[in-house]
Amino acid sequence: MPIRTGQQYIDRIDALNTYISLDGEIVTGKVSEHPAFKGVMQSQAKLFDLQHQQELLETMTYESPTSKERVGMSFLQVITPEDLVKRRYAAQEWALSSHGFMGRSPDYMNTTLMALASASDFLKDKPNCFPEHLLQFYDDAREHDLTMTHTFIEPQVNRKRYYIEDEEVTIAAKIVGKTSKGLVIKGARLLATQGGITDELLVLSTNGYDEWKAFGFSIPSNTAGLKFLCRQSFVGGDSTFDHPLSARFEEMDAIVVFDDVIVPWERVFYYENVDVANHFMNVSGFQAYTLHQVLSRQIAKTEFVLGVVQSIIDTIHIGDYQHVQQKVVDIIVTLETMKALLLKSEIEAQRDQFGFVRPDLATLQVAIQIFPKVYPTFTEIIQLLGASGLMSIPSAQAFAKDEGDLAHYLQSFQDGGEERVQKFRLAWDLTMSSFGTRQTLYERFFFGDPIRLSSILYKSYDRGHLVKRVEDFLNRD
Amino acid sequence: MPIRTGQQYIDRIDALNTYISLDGEIVTGKVSEHPAFKGVMQSQAKLFDLQHQQELLETMTYESPTSKERVGMSFLQVITPEDLVKRRYAAQEWALSSHGFMGRSPDYMNTTLMALASASDFLKDKPNCFPEHLLQFYDDAREHDLTMTHTFIEPQVNRKRYYIEDEEVTIAAKIVGKTSKGLVIKGARLLATQGGITDELLVLSTNGYDEWKAFGFSIPSNTAGLKFLCRQSFVGGDSTFDHPLSARFEEMDAIVVFDDVIVPWERVFYYENVDVANHFMNVSGFQAYTLHQVLSRQIAKTEFVLGVVQSIIDTIHIGDYQHVQQKVVDIIVTLETMKALLLKSEIEAQRDQFGFVRPDLATLQVAIQIFPKVYPTFTEIIQLLGASGLMSIPSAQAFAKDEGDLAHYLQSFQDGGEERVQKFRLAWDLTMSSFGTRQTLYERFFFGDPIRLSSILYKSYDRGHLVKRVEDFLNRD
Amino acid sequence: MPIRTGQQYIDRIDALNTYISLDGEIVTGKVSEHPAFKGVMQSQAKLFDLQHQQELLETMTYESPTSKERVGMSFLQVITPEDLVKRRYAAQEWALSSHGFMGRSPDYMNTTLMALASASDFLKDKPNCFPEHLLQFYDDAREHDLTMTHTFIEPQVNRKRYYIEDEEVTIAAKIVGKTSKGLVIKGARLLATQGGITDELLVLSTNGYDEWKAFGFSIPSNTAGLKFLCRQSFVGGDSTFDHPLSARFEEMDAIVVFDDVIVPWERVFYYENVDVANHFMNVSGFQAYTLHQVLSRQIAKTEFVLGVVQSIIDTIHIGDYQHVQQKVVDIIVTLETMKALLLKSEIEAQRDQFGFVRPDLATLQVAIQIFPKVYPTFTEIIQLLGASGLMSIPSAQAFAKDEGDLAHYLQSFQDGGEERVQKFRLAWDLTMSSFGTRQTLYERFFFGDPIRLSSILYKSYDRGHLVKRVEDFLNRD
Amino acid sequence: MPIRTGQQYIDRIDALNTYISLDGEIVTGKVSEHPAFKGVMQSQAKLFDLQHQQELLETMTYESPTSKERVGMSFLQVITPEDLVKRRYAAQEWALSSHGFMGRSPDYMNTTLMALASASDFLKDKPNCFPEHLLQFYDDAREHDLTMTHTFIEPQVNRKRYYIEDEEVTIAAKIVGKTSKGLVIKGARLLATQGGITDELLVLSTNGYDEWKAFGFSIPSNTAGLKFLCRQSFVGGDSTFDHPLSARFEEMDAIVVFDDVIVPWERVFYYENVDVANHFMNVSGFQAYTLHQVLSRQIAKTEFVLGVVQSIIDTIHIGDYQHVQQKVVDIIVTLETMKALLLKSEIEAQRDQFGFVRPDLATLQVAIQIFPKVYPTFTEIIQLLGASGLMSIPSAQAFAKDEGDLAHYLQSFQDGGEERVQKFRLAWDLTMSSFGTRQTLYERFFFGDPIRLSSILYKSYDRGHLVKRVEDFLNRD
DSSP states (O other), X not given: XXXXXXXXXXXXXXXXXXXXXXXXXXXXXXXXXXXXXXXXXXXXXXXXXXXXXXXXXXXXXXXXXXXXXXEEGGGOOOSSHHHHHHHHHHHHHHHHHHTXXXXXXHHHHHHHHHHHHHTGGGGTTOTTBOHHHHHHHHHHHHHHTOOEEEEOBOOOSOOSTTOOOOSSSOXXXXXXXXXXXXXXXEEEEEEEETTTSSSEEEEEOSOOXXXXXXXXXXXXXXXXXXXXXXXXXXXXXXXXXXXXXHHHHOOOEEEEEEEEEEEXXXXXXXXXXXXXXXXXXXXXXXXXXXXXXXXXXXHHHXXXXXXXXXXXXXXXXXXXXXXXXXXXXXXXXXXXXXXXXXXXXXXXXXXXXXXOEEOOXXXXXXXXXXXXXXXXXXXXXXXXXXXXXXXOOOOHHHHHTOOSHHHXXXXXXXXXHHHHHHHHHHHHHHXXXXXXXXXXXXXXXTTSOHHHHXXXXXXXXXXXXXXXXXXXXXHOO | OOSOOHHHHHHHHHHHOOOEEETTEEOOSOGGGSTTTHHHHHHHHHHHHXXXXXXXXXXXXXXXXXXXXXXXXXXXXOSSHHHHHHHHHHHHHHHHHTTTOOTTOHHHHHHHHHHHHHTGGGGXXXXXXXXXXXXXXXXXXXXXXXXXXXEOBOOOSOOSTTOOOOSSSOOBOEEEEEOSSEEEEEEEEEEEETTTSSSEEEEEOSOOSSGGGOEEEEEETTOTTEEEEEOOOOOOOSOTTTXXXXXXXXXXXXXXXXXEEEXXXXXXXXXXXXXXXXXXXXXXXXXXXXXXXXXXXXXXXXHHHHHHHHHHHHHHTOTTOHHHHHHHHHHHHHHHHHHHHHXXXXXXXXXOTTSOEEOOHHHHHHHHHHHHHHHHHHHHHHHHHHGGGGTOOOOHHHHHTOOSHHHHHTOOSSSOHHHHHHHHHXXXXXXXXXXXXXXXXXXXXXXXXXHHHHHHHHHHSOOHHHHHHHHHHHHOO | OOSOOHHHHHHHHHHXXXXXXXXXXXXXXXXXXXXXXXXHHHHHHHHHHHTXXXXXXXXXXXXXXXXXXXXXXXXXXXXXHHHHHHHHHHHHHHHHHHTTOOTTOHHHHXXXXXXXXXXXXXXXXXXXXXXXXXXXXXXXXHHHTOOEEEEXXXXXXXXXXXXXXXXXXXXXXXXXXXXXXXXXXXXXXXXXXXXXXXXXXXXXXXXXXXXXXXXXXXXXXXXXXXXXXXXXXXXXXXXXXXXXXXXXXXXXXXXXXXXXXXXXXXXXXEESOHHHHHHHHHHTTHHHHHHHHHHHHHHHHHHHHHHHHHHHHHHHTOTTOHHHHHHHHXXXXXXXXXXXXXXXXXXXXXXXXXXXXXXXXXXXXXXHHHHHHHHHHHHHHHHHHHGGGGTOOOOHHHHHHOOSHHHHXXXXXXXXXXXXXXXXXXXXXXXXXXXXXXXXXXXXXXXXXXXXXXXXXXXXSOOHHHHHHHHHHHHOO | OOSOOHXXXXXXXXXHOOOEEETTEEOOSOGGGSTTTHHHHHHHHHHHHHTTOGGGHHHHEEEOTTTOSEEEGGGOOOSSHHHHHHHHHHHHHHHHHTTTOOTTOHHHHHHHHHHHHHTGGGGTTOTTBOHHHHHHHHHHHHHHTOOEEEEOBOOOSOOSTTOOOOSSSOOBOEEEEEOSSEEEEEEEEEEEETTTSSSXXXXXXXXXXXXXXXXXXXXXXXXXXXXXXXXXXXXXXXXXXXXXXXXXXOOOEEEEEEEEEEEEGGGEEEESOHHHHHHHHHHTTHHHHHHHHHHHHHHHHHHHHHHHHHHHHHHHTOTTOXXXXXXXXXXXXXXXXXXXXXXXXXXXXXXOTTSOEEOOHHHHHHHHHHHHHHHHHHHHHHHHHHGGGGTOOOOHHHHHTOOSHHHHHTOOSSSOHHHHHHHHHHHHHHXXXXXXXXXXXXXXXXXXXHHHHHHHHHHHSOOHHHHHHHHHHHHOO
C-alpha cells in the first residue's frame, strides 16, 4: 500500500545507513535511536500514522492515478480549485500534529516535487533536460511515500554582491565530471534541514551563472560520497517536561558535502543548462504551492503561540492590563491576517500555462513578508509577560525529588507549582532554549533573505493602473 | 424617482438654511457656494450622479421593496451572502470616486441606518422604545435618498476613567424635558463630520449611564435650536493644482449644540432606557456592516497612496534603492491584507438573530486594528521619499507667471517642472497640508479609541480552544 | 557699534530690494511688511535686540579682536574649551527665544562662517583658492552683524546613484564664464531657508565632480541676476491665537536661481578646484561647530514639545494612564539624551590641526542620528493624546463672536473653552498645520539625507579596538 | 589584608557548604568544582585577582578608613565628585574583565551596601531600626571583601494589581516569630542571582504593606534553614570554543526559601516598621549609586556586542550594504548615548541630605530606560546579519576530528572554517543559547518592571517650568 506507516518510515531510514557526522562522530546503529534524532523521527512517524486513521483517510490521502491505491494528499496535482482546498485541509492536519514546529514535515518537499513535476513541460525539448526523469521520480516518491530534504543555497563565504567564486577553489557544489553512470558532483551546499533522516536529497541550483553549477537532481541519502555534517544538536534532553518541544521537534540542520558523488543519469532532471537552471523554479508553481502549504503551518504555529501566551496570562492572572491585552491582540491580528491571505490566495487562484490551478502568488508573496517580521516579536511578548517566571524553571528531576518547596512556592493564581512551571518551561522552550531561538532564526529566513523577497515583490506586483489612476485624477477637471 | 441627482442633493441642502457657524460668522446664502463647503458638496453630488449612470445602475441601486423604484445600494438589507457582495461593489465604486478621502460619504450613514433598522426587533416591547419610528425613518431615508451625519461621542472635558459629569453643569447633550411634541435636548456632542451639509443628524448615545443621556433619534439639520459650530476650514483654496485634495474633499467637522432642541416623538427611537442605549448598537449589525463599508473605502485610499508613492518614485527615479522598495512593499502588504480581510469577512458571514446575514465581525475587528496604525506611516514614507521635493512647491499662480525658470529648474527625470510640482503638491496635500494631517488624525480614530478597540477584541475573540490545545499538548504522552 | 539692533536688521533687509518671487508676484515695497515674511523678521529682530539687553551682554557678545567693540558670540572662534561653553550659552539663549523653530537663526550661519574661516589655512597656496577673501568676509560679517542663508544642494532631478548631469543642459548652478569682475554663475540651487530676508547668500558646492561646479563664495542677496523663487507661504494668518507658531516663525524656503550672476573676485573663496571643493567642508570644523549649535536649538525645541504635551495632558486630565506616561517618558529620554551628548561633545573636545578646539565630532554625529527619527514621533504622540481635541479648534474670530457656546462646551478639566482651544491650536500648529509638517520634514533632513549620515558614521566611527577585544577574548585561555 | 584574592574567595565559598539544590540534587563537595558553578566562580575569582595587580591597585582599591589597609573601590563612600570618577574607573575595569556579562559582579552589591550605609542616619531613632547594625555590616563586608547576593522581589503568584497575599498561606517570606536570638523568617523570595556562591544574602523588603513583611537584614548563605533552589543550569559545557560565554559567566538564579530561618538580631537593620521599609531604599542613594555602576557594565557589554557584530560583518564581508551599516550605527548610537548619560550623571552630581555626593538620578533613570529596550534588538541585528552562519556551527569536537571538510567548506572571506565558526558560536552564545536568552531577559528586567520604571520617571521628572514656558509663550504679545 503506497502510504506508509510511521514504523515503515523509521525502518526505511534506519536501513539506509546514511553518512551523518555529529560532534565528530559518525552516527552508527539505528539513527532513530540516536538522542539527536529519535524525537523528531517519532514525531514524523506520527504524521505517517495519521494517514492511516480511518476518519482522516479522505483528508490525508487520495487515489493514485497509477496504482489506484491511497497516496499522500501533499502529492496531489491541482486540477480544480477544490484540489487546493483538499491540499489545505491535509496540510493543516499535519501542521496541527506538530503545531507548526516542523518546517520540513514531508508535505513541504512533496509539494515542492509536485510543483516541479507539474511544470515538467518546461523542460521538454531543451538541451540537457530530462522531464521524464522528473516525472518518474515524482511517481516513485508518491507511490513509495518517500521523504526528502533539499539544499537550495551555497555556502556563505562572502555575501558581497556579485561575488563569483574563483574557479580554482571548489566550495559550492559543482559538476566536476561526467561518466557513463552519471554526473560527478563535488563541493558543499547549505543547509539541509532533516538532513540524514530522509530517504532522498533533492538538489536544485538556483543561480546557475555557470554551466557547472546549473543542475537539478535527486539522490538517495545514502549515495556514496554524500555526507551530512551536522551542527550541534539542540535537543535539550529526553524529558518532555523539561524540553517539551526540542524533545519532539528538533529537526537538525546539516551541511551537505558531495565528495565526488555520482548522480545516476536517470535521476538528473537537467544539467549544464544555465537558462533552465535560472528559470525553472520561477516558471513552475514552486513558490505558489509551497507558500500555500507554509501558510497552513505558520497559522498552526501562531495558534499555538497564542494558546501559550494566553495560558501564561491566565496562570498569573494579568489579563486586565491594557498593555497585556494589546500584546495578545497583536498576535490575533497576525493570525487572522494570515488566515485571510490563505483564503484569498485560493479565491484568486488561476490556471497556469501547464494547465494546473495555482493559488495567487502575489497574495502569498505578501503573506511571506509577514511572518519573518512578526514571529520574532512573539519572543518579545512572551519575555515581557513571563518575566521572572521564565527563570524560575526547575527541572522535572527537581520536582521529582521536591519535598514540597517547589510545588508550594512556585504556585500561581491558577496552578500548582509543577503545572505552572510546566507552562513556563514550554514558553521557555518555545522562545529561549537553543531550539526556540533556532526556530526564530528559521522563520526569519524560511523562504529566503527578506530583503531579496521584498525586492522581488516590488518588481512583480502590478501597480501601473494605480499610477494611472493618480494621473487621471490630476488631469481631471 | 427615489435616487436623487447631485443637483437635487445640492438644492435640498441649500434650501435647509441650517444654522452653521464658521469663524464667528453664520453661514447665509447657499451653503453650496461657500468656500468651505462647495468643493466637498460637488464631490458628494458626483456620488449621487454616479447612481444614474446607466452602466452603474445595477451596481449602485436596487429595486425598493416598497416603491419598486431604484434606491441606493447602501440601503440594501442583507438577506443572502450575495447581497454582501453587491454592497461591496457599490461601496467600492463610491470610494473610488473620492479615492477614500470622504469618511462620511452617504453610504457610511446609510449603512448605519440599515444596520439599526435590521435590528429593530430588539426594541420591540421594551419601555420607551419605538421600533416603528426607526423603521419608518429608514424607509424615508431610502426613498428620499437622504444624507445624514451623526455624533456618537461626548465632549472631551475629562478623559479620566470613570468620569461622570456633574449633574449641575450640562455639557454633554441630555434630556432636559419632555413635552407633548417631543423630547427636549440640551447640551453638546462631538464631532459631526459633514455637519451642516446633510439632511439629517442621527444621534445615538452609547454609554447611557444615566437615564437622561439614554436616547436615540434623528432630526433634520435645520431643526430649531440645533447649531453646527465649525472648526477652521482646511480648504486651502480653489485651485486644484495647489490643493488637489482639500479643494474637493474637505468634509469639515462641527461641534453640535442642542439649544433646547425639541425632537418630535415620531423621530424618537428610544429614550430613558439605559439598558437599550447601552446594548442596541452592539446587538445590531452596526459594527459589522459599517466596517465592511469602511474597509472598501480604506482600500481605495491605500491604492491611491500607493499610486502617489509610485508616481514620485518614478518621477525622480529612485526605484532601485532597496529602502525605497521596502517602503513600497510595506504599502502593498497593507493593501493586500485589507483586501484579504474583507474577503474573509464575507466568506465567513453568518446569519444573525434577526435573520440577516452579517459579515464576520472578528475579522473586521482585526481589520480596523490595522489602518489606524499603518495610515500614519504613509506620511512618513512620503516624506522620506519626497524630501526637499515636498518643499519645492510653487503655486499654480507662480507657474502661470513663470518665465521658464520654474519649468526648467524643477524638472525631474520624467516630468517638466509643472508636472512634477503637481505630483509633489498632491503628495503634500495628502500628508502635510492641514487637510492631509486631519485625514491622518481621522484615520487614527475613525472607529474609536484604538486602545478601547483592542480591549474589545481581546475580550471577544474566541481562543479558549487554543489554550485547551496547549494543555492537551502538555498532557500528552 | 558692530552688534545690530532688530530695527537695524529690518531696515537693512528692506533696503536691499532683493528679487523675491512668491506666487508669481515679485515682492515690492518693504519685505518686512509682507505677510509671508513679517512674522519671522520680527522674531529675528528680537534675536538682535537680545544682544543689547544689559544682563545678556556677556552671554551674547564678546569683544571683537579688531574693532574692540561687542560682536555676536556665534562669531567667536574657539581657542579654549571655555569658548565652547560660551558659544553654547549664547546658542541656548537664542534658541529659547524662538523655542527652536528657527533653523536659520543667524547663529547657524555665523557658526558656519566661523568654522570655515578657522580652517582657511587649508586653502593656503592651493590653486584658485583665496583664503584671504574668506577671512575678510568673516571679518565683515562679524563687524556688520550680517545675516546669511546658504544653499548646499543641487536640484533633485534624479536621485539615482551616480547620476551626473548632462553637460548640455544646465540645471544645477555652475561656472559658465569668468570675467575681469568675477565668476559668472548660471543655474539653480536648493533650498535656501530664509532666502530673501538675509544680507548674504553663502554658496559652497560639496560634490564637485566637475571643475565648473567646484566653487565657494558669498554674495549679497540683491546681486544682479540672483532670484529667490519661493514656495507657497505657510503663514496661516496674523492671529497668534490661531497660528501661534506660523505667525511668528515661518522661515520660507526658496529655490535660488543664478541668471548669469557675476560673483566679484574678492568674494570668491575658491573655484575650479575639485579637490578643495570636495574636502574643505570636511576638513574644516563645519560639522562639529554647527552640530554643536544645532543641538542647543533641538534641545530647546524638545523642551517646548514636552511643555506642550504636558499642558494637554493636564488640561484634559489624562496623566494617570500608563500609555500616556510612557509617551511623556519617551520625550524625556530624548531630551536628556541630547543634553548628555551635547555635554559629552564639549568634555571630549580636542584641538584641531588649525589650532582651534573642536567639540567631539563622533558624539555629535551620533546626536544628529536621533532627532530626525524622534522628532516625527512627537506628532504621533500629540495626535494620540490630543485626539478629537485637535479638531475642535474654532478660530479667534469664532471666540470673539461667541455668545458662550464655545467657552462653555469646549471647557476642559482645567481650562475654559478659549484657554483650552488655545493650547490645542498650539499643538495643532506644532504638528498638523502646513507650518508644523514643514518643521517635521525639515528636522528629518536638517543635516542631510539620514541614510548618508549613517553611512558616514559607519565609516568614520573608530571600533577596531573593539573587534580586537573580541578576538583577544576568543583567543584567551 | 582586606582585599582578597580569587583563591581566597573560592576557598571561603567552598567552606560554607551552603544548601544548594539543583535538578533535585543537593550540591555536595566543593561548589567551585561543580559544572554549573565552576566557570562563573573562576571569572569572579579573576575580579578579585585584578585588585592585586600592581598597576591597578590605585584604580581598584583605596585605603580603609578603619584598618588603613587597601579595600575594594566599590565600597568607597562618595565625599567628593572625584570619588564618583574613581568608582567609575573601578567599575569599568571589572566590567571589562567579564565584558558586562556578570550582573552580580561583587561591585553591584558592594555599591548597594555602601548606598544603604551612607543613608543609615535615616534609620536613627526610628522604632525597630538599627542603623548601627547596618554600619557594622558595611564595615565587615568591606574589611573582609565579602560577596553578596540579594532578593528584592516576591514570588509571582498573581501579578494582578493590588494583590495582597492571604494571611493563611505563606508564600512570600515573612516574619513568623521573634526569639531572643533573632527574627524567625519563613517563606520564599525571588530571584537570587549567584545564589549559593556568595558569602551573604542581603534581604530588603520593598513593599511592606504589612508589618510582617517589613524587614531588612543580611545573613550568611549557610545559615540554617536557608535554601537556594536553582533553575536548570545554562552552562552549555566546558568547551570555551563551543560555549565561550556560558562556560565562563553563567551566574545561576535561585529561588530562596527560608525554612524558619533565624536572623540574628545583630544582623537586623530594621523590622516591623512599614514606613521605613517603604522608604529607606528610595531615600538612600541606592538607585543613583547602583545605576552609576550598572551603566559602566552595560557600556562594556555594548562595546562587546559592537565588536562581535563588526567581526561577523568583516568575516563574511557585508559591510557595504546600507542596511548593515544602519544596524551598526544603531549600536553606536546606543553606546555613545549611554556613555554620555554616565558623564552627565557625574557632572550634575549633587550632595545629598546625608552629606554624600550622588550622581544625578534623573539622568540615570533615563539611562535605565534605554538598555531594556535596546539590548533585545542586538539579538535581532545579529540574527539578521549572521543568518545561516548561526546554524552552521559544528562543535569543537567536530573540528577536532574533522578531516578537512569543515575547515574548507565553512571558510569565509576572512577566516578559515574553524576561526569563522568560533566567531559565529560566540554570536550564537551571546544571543541564541539558553545563556544568551537569559541575558536578554535579565537586561529587560534588570532594574525592575520597565512599565513601573517609566511611571516613576513620569512622576519624578521636573517639568513644571516647561509647562510654564508654554503658558508664557501663549500669553506673550
